[in-house]
Amino acid sequence: MVPTLVNNTPPDEWLTTTEVAKRLGCHRNTARHMADAGAFPNAIKLRRDWRVPAADVEAYIQQQRAERSRE
Numbered sequence: 547m548v549p550t551l552v553n554n555t556p557p558d559e560w561l562t563t564t565e566v567a568k569r570l571g572c573h574r575n576t577a578r579h580m581a582d583a584g585a586f587p588n589a590i591k592l593r594r595d596w597r598v599p600a601a602d603v604e605a606y607i608q609q610q611r612a613e614r615s616r617e
Contacts, residue, residue, distance in 0.1 A: 555588070560597040569603055580606075 561569070566577040566586075578596060581589045586602040 555599045555601070559600045561600055561603060563596050563598070566596075566598050566603055570607070 563577040563581065564574050566581075567574045570577060577598075580586065581591075581596040581598060585606055586596075586598045588602050589596050589598040591597075
């Protein structure tokens with residue numbers, strides 16, 4: 547279980563890799579690999595899986611949109 551408050555993020559704002567994958571429209575393993583690669587700077591690993599702040603996922607989505615609009 548996610549600690550009650552980590553990095554000033556309430557527990558209900560932490561996402562599993564499955565939830566991240568749904569938001570990004572990718573497979574859960576892809577979301578896990580992204581976390582491993584550092585795509586979500588405030589993500590924490592709990593045992594074998596990751597917990598990612600929703601704000602990190604939203605920031606990633608915004609960054610991808612900005613990069614696409616520059617092309």
